[in-house]
Amino acid sequence: MTSPAFALEALGIEKRFGATLVLQGADLKVRRAEIHALLGGNGAGKSTLIRIVSGDIAANAGAIRVGGAEAFDRGAVAVVYQELALLPHLSVAENIRLPRQRRPFEVYRAGRGDDSAAASLALIDPALPAAVLHRPAGSLDLHQRQLVEIARALHSGARLLLLDEPTANLTFGESERLFAILRRLARDEGISTVLVSHRMNEIRAVADVCTIIRDGRTVVDRIPLAEIDDDAIVTAMGQSRAVEAVAPRQSSAPEGSPSRLALRCGKLRVSLAAGDVLGLAGSPDGPMDLIGALVGVAPSRRWDVAFEGRPLRFSSPAEAVRRGVGYVSGDRAEKGILSTLPITDNVVAARRVARRTVLALADEVRRAETALRRLSIKAASVDVLPRTLSGGTQQKLLLARWLDVTPSILVLEEPTRGVDIGTKREIYEIVRRLAEAGTTVVWWSTEFSELAAIASRAVAFDLAGEPSAVLGAEDMTEVALARATGMAA
Amino acid sequence: MTDLSRHDMPVATAAPALPRRAGLMLRSLRYYRSEIAIAAAILLIDAVVSLWSPQVFTGGNTANVAQAAAPLVVMALGVLVVVITGGIDLSVGSTFSLSGMVAGLALGAGSSWPVAVLVGLGVGGAVGLANGLLVTFVGLAPFVVTLISYAVAGSLAFVITDGHSIAILDPDFWMLNGGALVPGIVNYLLFCLLGVAGLEFALRKLVLGRWVYAVGSNDKAARLLGIPVRATRCGVYVLSGLCAAFSSMLSLSYISNAEATSGGNMMLQAIAACVIGGASLFGGTGSAIGAMLGAVMITVIQNGVNLIGINSFWQGSVTGLVILVAVLIDRVTKARA
Numbered sequence: 001m002t003s004p005a006f007a008l009e010a011l012g013i014e015k016r017f018g019a020t021l022v023l024q025g026a027d028l029k030v031r032r033a034e035i036h037a038l039l040g041g042n043g044a045g046k047s048t049l050i051r052i053v054s055g056d057i058a059a060n061a062g063a064i065r066v067g068g069a070e071a072f073d074r075g076a077v078a079v080v081y082q083e084l085a086l087l088p089h090l091s092v093a094e095n096i097r098l099p100r101q102r103r104p105f106e107v108y109r110a111g112r113g114d115d116s117a118a119a120s121l122a123l124i125d126p127a128l129p130a131a132v133l134h135r136p137a138g139s140l141d142l143h144q145r146q147l148v149e150i151a152r153a154l155h156s157g158a159r160l161l162l163l164d165e166p167t168a169n170l171t172f173g174e175s176e177r178l179f180a181i182l183r184r185l186a187r188d189e190g191i192s193t194v195l196v197s198h199r200m201n202e203i204r205a206v207a208d209v210c211t212i213i214r215d216g217r218t219v220v221d222r223i224p225l226a227e228i229d230d231d232a233i234v235t236a237m238g239q240s241r242a243v244e245a246v247a248p249r250q251s252s253a254p255e256g257s258p259s260r261l262a263l264r265c266g267k268l269r270v271s272l273a274a275g276d277v278l279g280l281a282g283s284p285d286g287p288m289d290l291i292g293a294l295v296g297v298a299p300s301r302r303w304d305v306a307f308e309g310r311p312l313r314f315s316s317p318a319e320a321v322r323r324g325v326g327y328v329s330g331d332r333a334e335k336g337i338l339s340t341l342p343i344t345d346n347v348v349a350a351r352r353v354a355r356r357t358v359l360a361l362a363d364e365v366r367r368a369e370t371a372l373r374r375l376s377i378k379a380a381s382v383d384v385l386p387r388t389l390s391g392g393t394q395q396k397l398l399l400a401r402w403l404d405v406t407p408s409i410l411v412l413e414e415p416t417r418g419v420d421i422g423t424k425r426e427i428y429e430i431v432r433r434l435a436e437a438g439t440t441v442v443w444w445s446t447e448f449s450e451l452a453a454i455a456s457r458a459v460a461f462d463l464a465g466e467p468s469a470v471l472g473a474e475d476m477t478e479v480a481l482a483r484a485t486g487m488a489a
Numbered sequence: 490m491t492d493l494s495r496h497d498m499p500v501a502t503a504a505p506a507l508p509r510r511a512g513l514m515l516r517s518l519r520y521y522r523s524e525i526a527i528a529a530a531i532l533l534i535d536a537v538v539s540l541w542s543p544q545v546f547t548g549g550n551t552a553n554v555a556q557a558a559a560p561l562v563v564m565a566l567g568v569l570v571v572v573i574t575g576g577i578d579l580s581v582g583s584t585f586s587l588s589g590m591v592a593g594l595a596l597g598a599g600s601s602w603p604v605a606v607l608v609g610l611g612v613g614g615a616v617g618l619a620n621g622l623l624v625t626f627v628g629l630a631p632f633v634v635t636l637i638s639y640a641v642a643g644s645l646a647f648v649i650t651d652g653h654s655i656a657i658l659d660p661d662f663w664m665l666n667g668g669a670l671v672p673g674i675v676n677y678l679l680f681c682l683l684g685v686a687g688l689e690f691a692l693r694k695l696v697l698g699r700w701v702y703a704v705g706s707n708d709k710a711a712r713l714l715g716i717p718v719r720a721t722r723c724g725v726y727v728l729s730g731l732c733a734a735f736s737s738m739l740s741l742s743y744i745s746n747a748e749a750t751s752g753g754n755m756m757l758q759a760i761a762a763c764v765i766g767g768a769s770l771f772g773g774t775g776s777a778i779g780a781m782l783g784a785v786m787i788t789v790i791q792n793g794v795n796l797i798g799i800n801s802f803w804q805g806s807v808t809g810l811v812i813l814v815a816v817l818i819d820r821v822t823k824a825r826a
């Protein structure tokens with residue numbers, strides 16, 4: 001019996017959206033039981049390629065073979081989306097079974113059908129079915145939802161999983177668990193995985209092979225990761241290294257400058273001056289508690305916070321903004337961008353709250369244009385709606401909002417999540433400039449390499465959300481952060 | 490990042506499933522606990538009313554309430570299915586009026602009453618289909634689409650007879666509402682019970698019902714799962730139109746007079762019935778039994794206001810207050826679940 005050489009073969013794919021040619025000859029070949037990294041900068045066409053090979057949209061040209069067959073078997077290739085794809089009101093069992101229920105007037109029985117859903121969940125984790133099978137999908141956390149999506153794909157007969165930035169919302173420990181599951185599925189079940197990620201260290205940890213696309217073309221076709229170093233990958237993507245390009249980390253604050261922000265929790269104390277960058281490391285609960293207090297959403301359950309010598313107690317986010325605290329939420333789409341308003345309004349949004357002035361339109365437009373130039377944001381004009389911009393560009397736009405008012409404290413949640421390496425570098429540069437101008441930055445990130453490179457101090461939180469350690473610049477390494485957060489032994 | 494938003498996650502109304510060995514009875518009680526609470530609230534309202542007016546519990550009054558509630562129950566079932574998909578149907582009141590007028594015209598023109606009923610249902614189905622097509626294939630917002638059909642159907646109800654009402658002269662037409670297809674059970678009751686039981690079964694036990702919830706829960710995800718989102722969505726508007734028309738036929742059969750304003754405030758009552766019954770206007774939740782109980786509760790309140798002798802202008806205020814209480818209770822219990 002001859003098995004086909006590739007589980008998925010996409011050759012010469014072209015795709016045009018209106019006047020723009022998004023893909024112009026992209027190839028992707030994936031072997032059975034292989035974990036394959038698909039790499040490329042923002043806007044290189046990765047997501048479009050994934051949508052095409054999964055059958056979501058049709059290509060304008062090119063050939064796709066699944067399991068060696070010309071006929072397109074939609075079920076064999078499944079995309080695991082971030083948060084989009086579960087039905088929150090239905091139970092996990094129903095979520096897993098629904099794709100296979102095609103007849104509308106069929107009676108939906110629990111019993112045996114649920115057992116088969118449970119079996120699919122058990123392939124991922126034997127303990128999972130008992131824990132979640134009959135719960136509404138909306139009550140699961142992100143990591144569990146992702147596992148349910150994988151189970152659903154397997155239950156529908158998928159042989160190849162497409163994961164677009166699967167770890168963007170996961171903690172370090174959860175990412176590790178996900179990768180272990182993917183490796184086991186490859187080994188035991190022969191399932192292939194295509195992984196899109198911007199995080200080089202995790203790609204190296206889990207993937208066997210990579211394909212690199214740039215400007216809609218495959219520039220590196222199937223090369224084992226062992227045979228290509230990071231520099232070569234970055235060069236192929238058309239970008240240069242992000243973290244290393246940042247100036248060596250140091251506190252911009254002169255010795256003995258007065259404390260702007262003082263944090264106290266039990267024995268742990270941190271005092272930050274103008275120009276300091278404080279990293280927050282660890283699973284969401286701990287950092288979010290502190291961030292909520294800083295930006296006026298809710299008082300902290302754990303921390304005593306003093307702002308410019310007085311206890312900090314903001315009654316609302318508006319008060320925080322007026323007192324000079326800026327905030328870039330990690331939930332860009334829901335809590336950041338004003339998607340129906342043009343760039344101008346997005347840029348001056350913070351200024352309008354902070355200054356409470358009469359709108360001066362000419363001045364606002366000028367400010368927005370300056371921001372676009374300073375941050376090299378590519379947009380036709382300041383009247384463009386943000387939804388037409390890429391994710392990385394939107395993120396820069398959110399930062400521009402605070403550059404415009406130069407806050408005394410700027411709180412950032414995962415500002416580099418889901419942005420490519422080039423934009424990351426620009427964001428590091430923006431933050432560095434803000435710190436030099438005297439802003440105290442509080443930066444939560446799940447990428448420890450980035451904190452280790454940029455922060456002058458860091459608070460690590462353990463898995464329960466309790467602050468476990470304060471690290472100074474000298475002892476801050478990726479490994480030290482992972483240990484202090486309980487994410488690595 | 491996502492953590493602040495995690496608390497906004499929609500949470501299902503259905504009780505977290507008990508272990509399978511738990512008795513069917515116990516599981517049903519738990520599954521329908523909010524419906525049981527509504528039923529209890531209806532009895533409570535009646536008990537309060539009985540302090541002023543003891544006849545509230547008499548057989549005669551109960552039959553009155555049931556007769557008055559029947560058309561609203563039927564209409565609410567249709568609206569419910571639309572609401573579960575996350576849509577809204579503002580046109581049901583106008584559809585009610587228009588289909589009643591058209592059926593009245595048909596009877597006046599000499600057609601037999603079953604034919605007239607089919608014609609009336611045809612009008613309802615057509616309005617529903619127009620709504621469904623505009624929502625799914627043109628992609629307009631359900632609120633806008635059904636606001637349009639509310640206006641158009643509402644005006645057509647006047648246009649076709651130049652505003653005159655039509656007296657129904659067919660001597661047998663009363664049987665649709667007041668006859669007994671099954672001996673011992675009057676038709677309006679039979680239709681309501683069949684409708685509620687059939688819809689509840691379809692929603693809970695048929696794949697089709699799961700599709701309806703899936704569309705309301707997350708329509709993008711539903712599409713990615715291969716669920717026929719457009720057909721499902723289009724279908725619920727047709728069903729809603731048909732229910733509104735059948736509701737009108739029951740009412741017409743009882744009142745024997747077709748009026749262009751007859752559906753007037755039923756649309757708001759039908760939506761209110763769904764909301765009282767636990768449906769969320771954001772979609773994804775709601776049950777047929779709940780919608781029926783919501784419709785009954787609204788009727789009971791009206792009946793109570795009449796029996797106590799409060800000026801009937803207060804009915805709307807009392808109903809509004811009850812809706813407020815119902816959603817607040819719903820919110821508290823769901824936040825705790």
